Amino acid sequence: MSTSQSPAPVLRIRNASLRRGDRTLWSGLDLDVAPGELVAVLGPSGSGKTTLLRAILGLEPLSSGSIETLGERVHRKGNRHVGYLPQSRPLTAETPMRGRDLVALGVNGHRFGLPLPSRRDRERVESLIDEVDARAFADQPVGVLSGGEQQRLRVGQALADDPRLLLCDEPLTSLDLANQQAVVRLIDAHRVGAQTGRRGEGGAGAGVLLVTHDINPVLSAVDRILYLANGRFTLGSPAEVLTSEVLSALYGTPVFVLRAGGRLVVVGAPDAEQGAHHHHELDHHHEDDA
Template sequence: MSAGRPQRSTAADTPPILSIRDAALRRGDRELWSGLDLDVHAGELIAVLGPSGSGKTTLLRAILGLEDLSGGTIEVRGAERAAGDPQGPRGRRHRGNRRIGYIPQSRPLPRDTALRGRDLVMLGVDGHRFGLPIPRRGDRARVDALIDGVGAREFADRPVGQLSGGEQQRLRAGQALADDPVLLLCDEPLTSLDLANQQAVIGLIDRHRREKDAAVLLVTHDINPLLGKVDRILYIANGRFTLGTPQEVLRSDVLTALYGAHVFVLRAGDRLVVVGAPDAEASHHHHDGQVHE
């Protein structure tokens, strides 16, 4: 099941930033998904939902060139990768593409990591250069602007190993935006963040896509913090997927058909609660608007 093109009026007038055609991906003898067609246009935010093991993170890794497709193609602004050809027909990997920003899942750094917070952000500014990085004119101002943008000024000069998971994730967000990417891939960027930090990071991502007209693909286990900002949802489950607006996808009948089991979408105040969705590790899993990778 798939919805049509994005609702943005300019989407049909310009080529998509990310184009996926008939993509399939296997892990051993298990097919995670197949027949995936997806265009992500400038200024569009698409959330990726699904149960544990459905292949949400693997999709991002395939776009980055870290996983090989078993079928189909992925094209990012003209650089195409086909199944079985990690370098693509033009001999270029998406890996290392400075126009793609990536916020990984939050994994706390070791306590004895001496790297300062601003050094972590600086890696996004000069980490691609060969040899000993020599700060260029404007680098420090760029790092300061990124640090301020993610609200990290108070802890930017402390060792990152001594920072909380939420503070580290803010710095990772700043690092990912260092090159003003046209495509931003976010893998559970709100993990370990309290509500205030969640809103700060969402605000940063949303501001970047609006000001830079960037495309955003964001994997999340909880759609609620994004409601009102997300344009479309890609929901993957049981090797199948559905794509559409939140109103089209987050419905009991749609998710029941996707899972092949009774699933209910309830509204509790301003939150959506998905109840009864089967998880990869349990026959029935109750979500508080959350679906875990």
């Protein structure tokens, strides 16, 4: 009788800890992200969400433990099959590039010296522009584009090498609801497309790790949630994690998960940096994470 083996995870974290001075951001973290899986990372400001992504990218050394991406230990040189999508930060009107130039940085920006795009590069840029539905503004200066249009181009840049692991750091910040939904659709299309063999190496699928303060726009696409708080963490499906009982145990104080107008709201969660209790909506935007 033949047995099918599960594909190897695109991200494997084992017993990972990261401390800053005498403060532990998180410790004992074990996490596998499977091909085609989307894991959302939640938690208050200062809980180490962005730091986790930096550690996966090889930019932040662990205090202990290990991280592997696509079967290799992480290193500062990075891995071209690991994509990164940052926060939506507006580019100024004086930025000297067109929309297509921003996408092209993902195709040939890793090369030393002045990039001389080949025909294959140009075709890849055109394909990415269509993929993120940016044809209408691809030749406009990026500084005159809306935040949503700029973020679509950044998605195209992040997908340039058909990443098998996509790391997203607050990709919906400052976007209106329509553009949030558009960016989520693009991220999810890459994950699902890879899973069905239209992307990635050998159709193995793309895993996604997405840091967000707002679970609501991505909730329908999320497989599991990693919730960081108070130097601790919990991991499970949205139904397992986003409960009053689980979050109260994680924070060590009464916390309530409510549904209001079809949205999830966490009430009474302590702020990681202030130590004071407050009403924390999962769609409330904070400043940059630690």
